[in-house]
Amino acid sequence: MSRQPLHYIPTTGFRERSKAVVEDDFLQKSFRGAMDFLMAKRAAQFPDGNEFESLRRLGEQIRRNSLDKLPALLTQLEANLVRNGIQVHWAETPEEANRIILAICEKHGAKRMVKGKSMVSEEIEFNHAAEAAGVEAIETDMGEYILQLAGEKPSHIIMPAIHKTKAQIARLFEEKIPGVAYTEDVDALIQIGRRVLRQKFLEADIGLSGVNFAVAETGTLCLVENEGNGRLSTTVPKVHVAITGIEKVIEKLEHVPPLLSLLTRSATGQNITTYFNIISRPRQPGEKDGPEEVHLVLLDNGRTQPFADEELRQTLQCIRCGACMNHCPVYTHIGGHAYGTTYPGPIGEIISPHLLGLEATAALPSASSLCGACGDVCPVNIPIPDLLVRLRTEVYSEPCPDARLKGQGAGYSPWMTAIWRAWAAIYGHPALYRVYSWLASRLNWLTPARQAGWTSVRTPLTPAPRRLRDLLKEKR
């Protein structure tokens, strides 16, 4: 063992944030409870393991096949949407996507926007851009609305306010909504939200939503929800803008039912959600409601990077159900905010490096015990643990000039690599190992008391004064 301090990669606060959550007993208990609840609900939806396996094989096939034809399906989707009267925009970066949406707002003089839940709008930090442009963008999903009042970001992609208790929400409503008295009654709190947001729907001049599936063959956008805010956002205002990642396209309408079933059962343990909203056109002549203009913004933001690699392409199969985070022991302990990225948990660990580069996300692929639970429950069979190992290799390997991944080698340390190479050589050669272990046991007083990351929460590793092989020899 070396006295040389081991070199660790700065993790831009990931460890500190994780530690703070782990030390908070209250958060520990509430995350554990919420995850147990979601796991039990999902398990009840898949009582038959064979049915789950065969359905997820079908789901995986649909997503893989669509991705293999991605460029063709995107152009088919675009042609059919345009034929249906829906305007299509393409954005390479979050800035570009924000510019496109704000230009649509400006064209219509729209100052009041209602938003359905959209993780891609979180990814591009649309609300900040809207605020800077003087557009009031109101989150209307109950969870997202609570977070917007609190000035926080979602900590879960499906249950955004999962880290908040009803007491905290009661205080928040009392403080932020005029004329509201403190109540911990959940029904009453929801009715308060309903009342406030109904007025926003009534006044809004533009609506923004995400997309769960975009169907190429018919030019159709599908949205999954329980509350009805998604339907209101896409029906009441005179303009509707949908935004989604380029990977969300599927080829055929008949591919929707299996994916919808996998999504809702995996996400919240519901056999189906309250609403499945299927949009193919703006308001037609004679129709009395619905937006007169519908737009779709297709965002790349780094998605073409994993697409180019056959193994990493599987990342894009994701249908954003969140089951991987619900089953992740690391997520359950550190919560969604610790990751510092839009998408937390196992899916965040494998998608964020492509969106943000490996420099900014070097710590994430290592934030896993590789227990495999995420891969076991993934409804489209993404081999998340394998992809985590692959990304770790990309982080810690020597930077190469024609690297395919942005930030490849961001965690590379010549020292660390030399130490592990030396260790591999010693461990792989019995003669060398004998000499090494003899020296280590005799010189064990030289082992440092502080061993970088290891001793921050553990006692130091010290070689025993006598080797096992010596003890065994004596016994014989």
Add this chain to the structure above:
Amino acid sequence: MSARDRILQRLTAVQAKEPSPAPEPEHWYASRARNESADGRARRFAAMMEGARAEVHRVDRHNWVEKLREILAAKSIGNLLIAPDTAHGSAARDGLANSGIACLAYDRPIEAWKPELFHHVQASLTAARSAIAETGTLVLWPDAHEPRLMSLVPPVHFVLVDAAHIHATFFDALRAENWAAGMPTNALLISSPSKTADIQQTLAYGAHGPKELVVLLLEDAP
């Protein structure tokens, strides 16, 4: 070069491999098909809907207006939004005349009466195109006569669905009705009153849409 062209260029620059095998959802659904009578499907549909907090009434297809009037009175609902150009809409209007329940017609664009729809209308009546037994789901295709917001804004939503139009699965519904041949402006699957569990995973109904969903399942009198 536009963003579109650059994105597509990056995607097409990747050496195309043989596409993975085409998915065959019809095989999966066929392998799991149940041998179920129409009545069995209707019962399964009703049980699933009731399990999701919808009210289901199995009624004689010639007598549903009476049931509607009865439920409206029991719930003390004072007005009902109907689609006057539809057969069921006008049947409801005729049947509710002199009942003390006002029938409001969705007969002008939303812009002309938005505040009234949001603040004044207590209930609505629409038809469903069909239904799905597996998940307890109503299929609605709103149109010029029966607009989209009818099934969303009023706090109580009454839906008529013909028991003869219940499919086993969503897949069966869109295959049997050949959806891919022509999609409407908006199609909807509705499976319960509006709900949320966003506050401490506690289920609450009446989030943004209807607080109550009342299904009148139309059947032939025995």
